[in-house]
Amino acid sequence: MARTTAQKKPRGNKKLPLRGKKLPFDKYDLYLNAVQSPDGDVQFYRERYKEFFGAPKKGLTLREDFCAGGAISCEWVKLHKDNTSCGLDLDDEPMNYGRQNYIAKLKPEQQRRVALIKKNVLEPGLPKADIAAATNFSYYIFRDRKTLTDYFTNVCKSVNKKGLFIVDMFGGTACTDASQDRIPIRRGFTYYWEQKDFDPATNYANFGIHFRYKGKMYKNVFTYEWRMWTIPEIKEMMLEAGFDDVAIYWEGSKRDGSGNGKFDRVTEGEACLSWIAYVIGIKK
Known part of the structure; x- marks a missing residue:
């Protein structure tokens, strides 16, 4: 079922800056x-x-x-x-x-x-x-x-x-400002959901999913440009x-x-x- 806003995030419009790079995880x-x-x-x-x-x-x-x-x-x-x-x-x-x-x-x-x-x-x-x-x-x-x-x-x-x-x-006042949530998902892995920005004139916002694995941060594994x-x-x-x-x-x-x-x-x-x-x- 759906999870809290900090946990349940996205699928659409994924830009994959790490596409083609070999990652040490799935x-x-x-x-x-x-x-x-x-x-x-x-x-x-x-x-x-x-x-x-x-x-x-x-x-x-x-x-x-x-x-x-x-x-x-x-x-x-x-x-x-x-x-x-x-x-x-x-x-x-x-x-x-x-x-x-x-x-x-x-x-x-x-x-x-x-x-x-x-x-x-x-x-x-x-x-x-x-x-x-x-x-x-x-x-x-x-x-x-x-x-x-x-x-x-x-x-x-x-x-x-x-x-x-x-x-x-999803929405709420927390979604009108830059923020980052950190959630451990299994031993050795931590999931980060980042809201990078928000434009109140358009309601456009940019988001990113990062993972920390064995002490190393892998940023923008998935990114999203949404309204x-x-x-x-x-x-x-x-x-x-x-x-x-x-x-x-x-x-x-x-x-x-x-x-x-x-x-x-x-x-x-x-x-x-x-x-x-x-x-x-x-x-x-």
Whole structure:
């Protein structure tokens, strides 16, 4: 499931300054452990589908936009023997990694129900799906309203009736300033999430993921150039794109103020330093 803002970060618009350099660790494995929880993600998707449309009588199709290695797509086919999934991305490197390290570890019959496809999500003819998901804030790469609305419209056309479009978001006052979070993820490795800057005139911000391994820092293993969208903007664009309704799910907090990974449907948020939420477009 989604993690606290300090932990759960990104997938979209990765510039890889270290691409081609030999690293003494598997950057995609560290990324998965540091920022993703695909098993929790797919449980959340299934629960929301049941909430809005009841228990499905057959397997469901998930499309994972900006899929990178397709970890979520692989978890989806494990949930039900008739579930199918496909992941879309433009970057061959993470998709090839996913084929070799995620799909290859599935059972043969599960492998037949998942595919990673090189395709631009702005192009017409997206694969049909009961649930489409763009998570880890990947769609923040679209930094103007027209392009993002075009993407949402494309998704709406591709989602079946009685279907969902699920995106996640993060924000809060802490996201309007440069900052860095440090999180140990396993023995010998530390994960760093850095917000490099924020422009209040455009809401553009630059981010980087760094790893410390055996005392040496490897900076900018992944970098991101995003626009920090707001929940009202995303909700308005989903409705403009043709979705019938939009629901918001807000992450609860532990006693220390960090996120607890549990999301409840809300109509009002909470003013806090950092938050994570899901916004779901509903097609009836």
